Amino acid sequence: MNVLKIIEYLIAKAAPLKTAFFVFLGALVLFDLFLPREHAHYFVDKIYAFWTFFALAGCFLLIKISKGIAHLFLSKDEDYYG
C-alpha cells in the first residue's frame, strides 16, 4: 500500500530527519530572538525563549513526578479490584 511505503521510506531516513529536527529546534530559538517585544507586559513574554525553557523543565518534571508518584503508591496489580 502507498501509505505504508511512505512511512517506511521515512523510517529508513530516520538519521537525516533527526538532524533536521535538531536544526529546526535551533531555528525556533533563533526565531524568538527576532520577535517584536514592545507589547510584552508579563515575564512570560519578556524573557527570551521562555517557552523553550518552560517546555524542557515542565516536560522533565511532569514525567519524573507522575512516574514517581505512580511508583510510590498509585501503581497496583491489574487485578487489584478483582
Add this chain to the structure above:
Amino acid sequence: MDSWIHPALFFFVGALLLPLLRGKAKKGFILLIPVAAIVSVAFARYGTYGVYHFLGMEGVFGRVDKLSMVFAWVFVIMAFLGALYALHREEDGHHIAGFFYVGSALGALFAGDYLTLFIFWEVMAFSSVFLIWYGKKEKSIAAGFRYLLFHVFGGLLFLAGMMLYYQKTGSLAFNSILSANASLPEYLILAGFALNAAVLPLHAWLPDAYPEASVEGAVFLCAFTTKTAVYVLARGFSGFEILAIMGTAMTVFGVCYAVIENDIRRVLAYHIISQVGYMVAGIGIGTAMAVNGAAAHAFAHILYKALLFMGAGSVLYMTGTAKMSRLGGLYKYMPLTMIFYIVGAVSISGFPLFSGFVSKSMIVSAAHHEGRIWLMSWLNLAGIGTFLSVGLKVTYFAFFGKEAAEPLQVKEPPLNMLWAMGLTALLCFIIGVFPQTLYVLLPFPVEYHPYNLAHLSEAMQILSFTGLVFYLMVKKLSPEAKLNLDVDWFYRRGTLLFMKFDEKVIAPFDTLWGELYRTLGLRALFKNAELSYTFDQKAIDGVVDGTAYSVMDFGSVVKKMQTGRIQTYIGLSLFLFFAILWLVL
C-alpha cells in the same frame, strides 16, 4: 413565531422505529436520522419554542440562541460521525441507546428551565449506561453500575438544588447566575453539573467507565456527557472563580494520569478530564473571550477526541487489546488508522493548522489577557503533557516501538470505521486552517487571530521541546501493565473494606448474638413455657375448677332454700334484715 422541529425528536422517534427495519434500509435509516437533525439545526432560528405549563410552572423545550446553537451544531455532526462509525453493529439496542443518548443531550441543550433540563439530564445517564454495558465484559457490567450510581447521585444533588432554588426565587428558569448571589441552592446545582463535567474530585466515574464501554459506544460517550455539562456551566455559572481554579487543576491532573496509564482508551479518558478542564477554566475566567474559547474548545474537542477514540477503538476492535504493553509496530498493518489517529493527536496537542491550535489558545490567551499568568502557565504545562501522552507516547508505543511479543497480523478496520475517521480528521483540519468557520458560531463576537507570530513561536517552542524531552527520556515512559489508583478507590476499595468490617466484626457479633439467644434465650423461653404450663395446670385450673365447684355447692344450698312458699321467703328476709341491722349497728 415560526415552527421548528426539535432535533431531539428525530432521535427519539428514530430509535423507536429502528427495530421495524431490516438490512440495507436499516443502515440507511441509521445515517438518515442524524442528517435530518443536522437539517433541523441548520434551519433553526433564534427564539423560544415549545413553552408548556406544568403544575403552575413554565417549562421551555426550545431555547435557541447562540450559546445553545454552537453546541447543537457539533452534537448533530458528531451524531452522524458516531452513527457512521457504529454502522457495522448488528444489535438494535446499541443504536437505540446511542440515539436516546444523543437525543437527550440535545434536549438538555435547548431546555430553558431546570425541570426540563433535569428530565433530559436523567435520560442521558440512563441511556448512556447501555453503551458501557455493551462492552459485554464482566468489568463493563460492574463499571456501568458504578457509573449509574454516581450519576444518580449527581442527579440528586441537582434535584435538591433545584427544589431549594425554586423555594428561594419562585422560578425554575435556567439563566445566568451571579457568583455574588449564589448560596446553597446554586452551589448544589453547580455540584450536580460539575459531577457530569468530571470536575475534581467528582471525576473518577469517567476513567472508570469509558474504557470499559463498547468500541463504538466510547466514541459517543466521550462527546456528549461532559460537553453538555460544559454547556450548562457556561450558561449558568460563568465567572465563578472556583471553576477557574478547579478547571486548571483538572488540566494538569488529567495529563499526569495520562502519562502513566497503559490502556490507550484509559489514557484518552483521563485526557478528557484535562481537556474539559480547559473549558471549565475558560468558563471560570468568564470574559467574553474566555467563554468563547470554552465553546470553541468544546466544539473542536468533541471532534478530535472522538477521532482519537475511533482510532483507539479500531486498534481494540482488530487486535483485541488497547494496552500499549501488548501492542507495537502496528503501522505495518493499520497505516491509515495510524494517520487518522495522528491527525487527532496533533489537533489535541494544538499544532498549527489543526483545530486545537485555534480553540485551546483562545482560553490560554484569555488567561493571558486577564493577567492570570499562573493559570496560563499551568494550562501550558497541561499542553506539554497532552502532546507527551496522547501525541507521542501512544503513537510511539502502539504504532511504532517494539513489535508485540505475539505478532499482531491484523488488517485495517471495516470501511465505515475508516470513513468516519477520515471525515472527522478532515473536519479537524478544516477548522484549523479556516478558524472563521468555527468562530462565526461562537456566542460573543470574536476579535482573536490565532495565527500571529508570538503565538506561533510560543506553541512551536512548547511542542518541539516537549518532543526533544520525549526523545531523550523515552525509556522512562515505557508503558507498564499496572492499575493506577484514583479516588474511585474510596468507593471500590472502601466498600470492600466495609464488607470486610462487616464480615469480620458485624457478622461474627451477629452470630454470637444468635448463639447467645439460642443457648440462653431459647432455654429461658422453654423454661418459661414449662412454668407457665405448670402454673396453668395447677394454679389457674385449680382456681377455675375450684370456683366452679364452689358455685355448684352454693347452688345446691340455695336450691334447698327455694321452697316455693311465700312465708319462708318473708321469714328469711326478715331474719337477714335483722342480722344485717345487728351487724351494722
